[in-house]
Structure formats: C-alpha cells, structure tokens
Amino acid sequence: MVRRQAVGIRDLARELGMSISTVSRAMNARPDVSPETQRLVRETAERLGYTPNQSGRSLRQGTTDTVALVMPTHTARTESGETFFLNVSDGLQEVLSPRGLNLVILPCGSAEQPDEFLFKAVDRHLADAIVLADTQRVDRRIDYLIEKKVPFVGLGRTEAGGYSWLDLDFEGVAAQSVDRLVGLGHRRIALGTTDRTVNNTFLFLDSYRASLERHGIGYDPELVIRVPDTRQGGYHLAARLLAAPHRPTAVILEQETLAIGLYRALADAGLTPGRDLAVIGFRENPVLDLLTPSLTCFRVSLTNYGRRLGHLVLAEMARAGSAGPLTQEVWPMELVSGDSDGAPLG
Amino acid sequence: MVRRQAVGIRDLARELGMSISTVSRAMNARPDVSPETQRLVRETAERLGYTPNQSGRSLRQGTTDTVALVMPTHTARTESGETFFLNVSDGLQEVLSPRGLNLVILPCGSAEQPDEFLFKAVDRHLADAIVLADTQRVDRRIDYLIEKKVPFVGLGRTEAGGYSWLDLDFEGVAAQSVDRLVGLGHRRIALGTTDRTVNNTFLFLDSYRASLERHGIGYDPELVIRVPDTRQGGYHLAARLLAAPHRPTAVILEQETLAIGLYRALADAGLTPGRDLAVIGFRENPVLDLLTPSLTCFRVSLTNYGRRLGHLVLAEMARAGSAGPLTQEVWPMELVSGDSDGAPLG
Missing domain, CATH: 3.40.50.2300 (Response regulator)
Structure with missing residues (x-):
C-alpha cells in the first residue's frame, strides 16, 4: 500500500516552531491569535500545501490523525x-x-x-x-x-x-495465587470467575488448572464457579461457596470487584475473610480500599x-x-x- | 444556515427495508451478504445518490452522523x-x-x-x-x-x-440534606466539598447556605471544607472535621466518594458514622455498598x-x-x- 505523505498540522507546527494548538487557532482566525501570526501560519500552510479542513484532509490523505x-x-x-x-x-x-x-x-x-x-x-x-x-x-x-x-x-x-x-499477565496471577494458597496449606481452592466470554477468563482458568496439577491437586470443575461480573455476582459466589458439600477453604477471584459482594455475604453469614475463607483478588483497585481485612491482590x-x-x-x-x-x-x-x-x- | 439534505445510510436502509448494518456490509462487499443483496443495495444507492465513504460524505454534507x-x-x-x-x-x-x-x-x-x-x-x-x-x-x-x-x-x-x-438537582439535594439534619436536631452542619471549579460545587454551596439561613442558622465559612475529589480527600476531610475547635455534629458530602476515606478515618479514630457524626452523601453509588453503616444519599x-x-x-x-x-x-x-x-x- 503506497500512502501519500500529505502535510499534516504537525508538520506545519514543526515548520513554524509553534504548538499545534496555536496553529489550529491561527488557521481558524481565532481572536486570541494576532493577525500577524494568523497571516504567517496561513502563508506557511499554503507554501507547504496544507489544508485544515478535517473532512477534506481525510479524503485526500486517508488519515484522520x-x-x-x-x-x-x-x-x-x-x-x-x-x-x-x-x-x-x-x-x-x-x-x-x-x-x-x-x-x-x-x-x-x-x-x-x-x-x-x-x-x-x-x-x-x-x-x-x-x-x-x-x-x-x-x-x-x-x-x-x-x-x-x-x-x-x-x-x-x-x-x-x-x-x-x-x-x-493473567496466567502469572493465577499461578502465583495457587502457589501462595498451596503454600499456606490449602488444597480445596475455588475459582470465582465471570460468565463473560473474554479470552482472559480462559487464560486464567487454564493457568489455575495447570498450577493445581503442578502441585498434585486434581482439578475439580465443581470448584470453578461462574457468576455475573457485578456486585450481585459476588453474593452469588459466596452462596455457592458456602453451599458446597465439601466447602473450599480458599477462593481466587478472577475479577476483583466480586470481592464487594463476597465480603458482604460472608459477613452476613458471620464469616470473616482470611480466617474462615482465604480470598485472593485479581487487580488492586482503590474502590476496594474499604474491605476489611484488606484484600491480597496484584498491582499494576x-x-x-x-x-x-x-x-x-x-x-x-x-x-x-x-x-x-x-x-x-x-x-x-x-x-x-x-x-x-x-x-x-x- | 441552509443545510443540504443529502442521502444518508439511514435513508438508504429505509428505502430498502433493511437494517443499517446490512446495508453497510453490503456496500463493503462483505462475504456474509449475498451477491444479489449487494447488487440491489449498490443499485439503490446509486439511484438515490448515496456515497458510502464517511470522509466524502462529511465533506459534501457537513454531517458526520x-x-x-x-x-x-x-x-x-x-x-x-x-x-x-x-x-x-x-x-x-x-x-x-x-x-x-x-x-x-x-x-x-x-x-x-x-x-x-x-x-x-x-x-x-x-x-x-x-x-x-x-x-x-x-x-x-x-x-x-x-x-x-x-x-x-x-x-x-x-x-x-x-x-x-x-x-x-444539586440545590434540591443540599436543601433536603440540611432540612433532614436540622430536623434531627443538628445545628453545626459541615459541608465537605471538592476543590474543583465545576459549577455544581457553587450551586451546592449556595443552596447549603440558603437552607441553613432559612432555618435561622448562621453560615460559618469555617464549616465549608474543601478537599481534593479523591479517596485521600476523604481522609483529609475527616482530619479537618475532627480538628475543628467546636466540632460539627454532621457533614454533608457534595461528592459521595469522599465517604470512602471519611469512613476509614473515622474508624481509625474510633468513631462511628451515624452515632458520632451524621453523614449524608450525594449520589447513591454502588461502589459504596460496603459502607457500614449504610450511607444516606440520593438516588438517580x-x-x-x-x-x-x-x-x-x-x-x-x-x-x-x-x-x-x-x-x-x-x-x-x-x-x-x-x-x-x-x-x-x-
């Protein structure tokens, strides 16, 4: 594909040694740019073959900036x-x-x-x-x-x-979470994941499964709990965890905002994260500042x-x-x- | 301003009785549209004088949809x-x-x-x-x-x-908040507001002041506490409230997310919202679900x-x-x- 290299406002600004904003305002005859500057910008634009109209430009150059x-x-x-x-x-x-x-x-x-x-x-x-x-x-x-x-x-x-x-690094987060929980003695580690179809939910799940198997823990599909990616989803997740016949001792959240509903539902059941259920969230998120105890998570x-x-x-x-x-x-x-x-x- | 009423894709879709998406895909010769449909769409487009290129259209019509x-x-x-x-x-x-x-x-x-x-x-x-x-x-x-x-x-x-x-309705929220707190017996009612210059902070402040005066309570500029519109802002607000020589018994938040830091700082000081300090937030915000006690606020x-x-x-x-x-x-x-x-x- 040959691309015509027409003159853009950036080239014009560079040639003039002015900011793009000044050039733009000069081309639009804005009162806060002096008549001299306006004239200089217009003359330079003409010399370089620059046209300011956005629609005209994109038609001519195939570029919209x-x-x-x-x-x-x-x-x-x-x-x-x-x-x-x-x-x-x-x-x-x-x-x-x-x-x-x-x-x-x-x-x-x-x-x-x-x-x-x-x-x-x-x-x-x-x-x-x-x-x-x-x-x-x-x-x-x-x-x-x-x-x-x-x-x-x-x-x-x-x-x-x-x-x-x-x-x-979804795989890395899932692997580190499993390693950490196994190191603390957990064997029944659930995964709270969303019912969305984005690729990262698959990456997370695959790594969770591989990490468990690396530690000699068999993968139990019953421990993968899919809930909506909302605060209600967090409540449902807690309900499913608490109702499990052989209750998990830990849960990894693929979406950290699930912690809001999860914490609330655990509190309603008289349970405390970290004592009655180990929880690791995904991304460190300032809206979760209010969580007590503070959520183990991953920073980016x-x-x-x-x-x-x-x-x-x-x-x-x-x-x-x-x-x-x-x-x-x-x-x-x-x-x-x-x-x-x-x-x-x- | 006379505006040329050129044919848009909406007109073309209406004429053909097809969805805009189908017409668009037909004009772009997408394989999921049959050759017959593609031909019909192109012929109709030509008859009506429609050109699909966005840049061409906006140049011609002055409209970008x-x-x-x-x-x-x-x-x-x-x-x-x-x-x-x-x-x-x-x-x-x-x-x-x-x-x-x-x-x-x-x-x-x-x-x-x-x-x-x-x-x-x-x-x-x-x-x-x-x-x-x-x-x-x-x-x-x-x-x-x-x-x-x-x-x-x-x-x-x-x-x-x-x-x-x-x-x-910033004025209405400020007025209702003051009325409610005065009705509960409060006279020293602070306003936690942001240091931003958006107009609604002025509307809120004006109504807060007028509402106090309506109840015969003098306006005290010391009780208007401006903090950044962040979680740290909520901490600062709490510190300022607690350090006041004649401590307010209530605070109205012009920005509800200030409650996150405020609640945390009150807890650190061994104080409970609703018991030691009455708090009314602005907008009901699901990220504040974790607040205990629950925040009195306004729904939209x-x-x-x-x-x-x-x-x-x-x-x-x-x-x-x-x-x-x-x-x-x-x-x-x-x-x-x-x-x-x-x-x-x-």
Whole structure:
C-alpha cells in the first residue's frame, strides 16, 4: 500500500516552531491569535500545501490523525467501579497527544452487538488506528481488522495470533495465587470467575488448572464457579461457596470487584475473610480500599500500561502495510500481600 | 444556515427495508451478504445518490452522523469509582444509536487543558453535535460552541444562560440534606466539598447556605471544607472535621466518594458514622455498598438521565441554526434513607 505523505498540522507546527494548538487557532482566525501570526501560519500552510479542513484532509490523505479505543460500557460492570479503561486511556492519550494524534473512545453500550459495532466503526474510517479491548477467545473483529488492513493493537489476546497485542499477565496471577494458597496449606481452592466470554477468563482458568496439577491437586470443575461480573455476582459466589458439600477453604477471584459482594455475604453469614475463607483478588483497585481485612491482590500501574499501549499503537501505525515484526507483550503484575488470605491452615 | 439534505445510510436502509448494518456490509462487499443483496443495495444507492465513504460524505454534507461526549478522565477521580459518565453514556447511546447517530467519547485526560481540548475538537468538525460535561461557573467552551454554531447540550449549567442543558438537582439535594439534619436536631452542619471549579460545587454551596439561613442558622465559612475529589480527600476531610475547635455534629458530602476515606478515618479514630457524626452523601453509588453503616444519599437512574440527554441532543440538532426554544432541565434525585445520619441528637 503506497500512502501519500500529505502535510499534516504537525508538520506545519514543526515548520513554524509553534504548538499545534496555536496553529489550529491561527488557521481558524481565532481572536486570541494576532493577525500577524494568523497571516504567517496561513502563508506557511499554503507554501507547504496544507489544508485544515478535517473532512477534506481525510479524503485526500486517508488519515484522520485519530486513534479509536473500542471500549465496552456495560452498565453493570462500570457501576461496580470497573474504571479500568478510563485509567488506561489516560496513559494512552499521554503518548498520542504530543504526537498530534487524537484519542476517541467508541463506547460499545449494552444495547450494541460488539461485532457489528466494530464493523461499522471500521467502515466509517473514523480513525487511522484502533485499540480493541475485551478480546474474545475467537474474535471475528480481529479478522475484520486484518482483512481491512486497519492498523490495530489488541488490548488482550485471542486464541489466534498474527497481530500485535498487549495483555495483563493473567496466567502469572493465577499461578502465583495457587502457589501462595498451596503454600499456606490449602488444597480445596475455588475459582470465582465471570460468565463473560473474554479470552482472559480462559487464560486464567487454564493457568489455575495447570498450577493445581503442578502441585498434585486434581482439578475439580465443581470448584470453578461462574457468576455475573457485578456486585450481585459476588453474593452469588459466596452462596455457592458456602453451599458446597465439601466447602473450599480458599477462593481466587478472577475479577476483583466480586470481592464487594463476597465480603458482604460472608459477613452476613458471620464469616470473616482470611480466617474462615482465604480470598485472593485479581487487580488492586482503590474502590476496594474499604474491605476489611484488606484484600491480597496484584498491582499494576494502569497509566504505565496505557503508555506502553500508546507506543504499540505508534509502532503499528508506522508499520502499516509493511510486513514488519509484531509486538506481543504480557504485562507483569506485582503481588500485594493483604490480610484476606490469612495465616497458614491449622 | 441552509443545510443540504443529502442521502444518508439511514435513508438508504429505509428505502430498502433493511437494517443499517446490512446495508453497510453490503456496500463493503462483505462475504456474509449475498451477491444479489449487494447488487440491489449498490443499485439503490446509486439511484438515490448515496456515497458510502464517511470522509466524502462529511465533506459534501457537513454531517458526520456523530455526537461527541467531551468527558474528563482525570485518573484520581476515575480511580475512586466515579463512573458517572460511562453510565450516562450508555443511556445516551441507547437513544442516538437507533437514529443512526454514533456516539464517540472524547476523553479529556489529565495532561490536557480542557478549553484548548474542546476548541480543537470543534475545529476538527469531528461531530455534528457535542455534549459538554464538567461545566465551569464561567466556561469559555460554551462561548466557543455558541460562536461556532455547533449544536450542543451542556451536561451541567454555567453562570450564563442562553443554551440548552440538563443538570442534576444539586440545590434540591443540599436543601433536603440540611432540612433532614436540622430536623434531627443538628445545628453545626459541615459541608465537605471538592476543590474543583465545576459549577455544581457553587450551586451546592449556595443552596447549603440558603437552607441553613432559612432555618435561622448562621453560615460559618469555617464549616465549608474543601478537599481534593479523591479517596485521600476523604481522609483529609475527616482530619479537618475532627480538628475543628467546636466540632460539627454532621457533614454533608457534595461528592459521595469522599465517604470512602471519611469512613476509614473515622474508624481509625474510633468513631462511628451515624452515632458520632451524621453523614449524608450525594449520589447513591454502588461502589459504596460496603459502607457500614449504610450511607444516606440520593438516588438517580443514570441510564434514564442519559436517555433524556439523548432527547435533548436530538432537539438541539433539529433546531440547529434556527431560533427555536432552548431546553433547560433540572433532574430530580430521590432521598434514600441510610443509617449514617442516625437517630435524633440527644
């Protein structure tokens, strides 16, 4: 694919030694830019062959200077304090913005069908590159992006490869959690997981199972409890754990916000996390600050994660149409010891 | 302003009796649409004069079929579970989507300057209409939108009028909170408010003051405690309340997530909300479910609020360029009685 390298506002700003914002305001004859500066900017724009109209530019150049983050906004999840994507977007924007790239979020609401939503976004050529979150084990959207030759980065993996992605270390978290609980003497370790179909639930489950088997503990599918990814889900999880004929002594949460309902339900039953049931959550999340005892979990700087994502996006845009190397990175998370997995079993 | 009414994909879909998605996929020769359908769609498109390329369309029609929600994504706030905007966007999209309008979120990150951010978004003609959140008491962005004749709705008010807006009933919440606490015997009622400059902090403060005076209680500026809108802010608030020479017996929170740090700091001091200090929070927020005693607060369906916002956006787009009536609505919130403001003072 040959890409015409037309003059963008970034080139114009660089040539003039001005900020993009000043150039933009000058081109729009804003009163806070002096007539002299406005004239200089317009003359330089003409000399370099730059046209400011966004629609005109994208038609001519095939570029919108925009990166789109396709993000789920299912109400139940966001209500539970799942602000993961907003924090990631802050770091992402920090990398893109100084390079003259605008970040837009395309919210895939609860009334949307995620595949069609992405297909439409691609067909509309709204962005030069896409960050695709909530990747499924088998994800038709990835095929479509590849087919349409849209530069993109998966914020998450799928079963198939062949594209660049950045993902959290779900396997590492599951393995460390099992190791830690086994070390404390636990053998009946449940997994509280969500009923969503995103790929990371599979990665987590596979690693949980492999880790148990590494310790010589047989995998018991009865101990894998799937609940909705909401606060009610946490209550259901507790009810299922307490009703189990041979009650587990520990539970690993694949989604940390399940702890809200879980703690509440345990308290209602007169039970204390860390004493009556060992609990390890997934991501350290400030909304869980109120949990007593504090939750053992895993730390990640979402802003840094977002920044790294930004660099992957830039790399994908640079290699668009060429057969350059892919970037596929698993991002580590750091164990934060809390009081929820308590002392060794007596 | 005369607006050329070019044929959009909605018109084409209506003419064909097909969904927009099917028409889009047919125009893009997607393999899951039969060759016959593809031919029919293309022929009809040609007959009606429809061109599918988004950039081409916006150049020709001056319309992008897109509504942009300009949203702050300051990390500290979102980390505290402030997912207000994502929930509102879900309802907003529910109204816009069936009308063929796409919602994009323009995240104004912590590294951005909000005024410049909005000016750039307008200059880029990315959207046909804008929803502007986080309105300031004096807001240059509003002036710019009016000057540029961009259809927009304020998700919040400013000191000046002259545009359509939808806002929560901050005055009503402050008044009801004061009335309730005075009814329980409180006279020294503090206000925990944020150090942000959004207009609603002023509305809340003005109503708090007027309500106290209505009850014959003098306004004491020492009792208005400004803290950052973060979990740390809640700790600071508690420290300031406890250090006051003549300690308040009650506090009203203008931002409910302050309760997280406040409860924690009170517990550290051996004090219990509702017994040692009456607390009323602002919005009922599921991330506060873990608070014991439960927080007295005010309920609002953010999805319904977002839906109403969608209808205001449609009205603004319909009246673009004409001098039709403005819509300015204060959205009520319903008191939810918790245990945090306890029994009448002894």
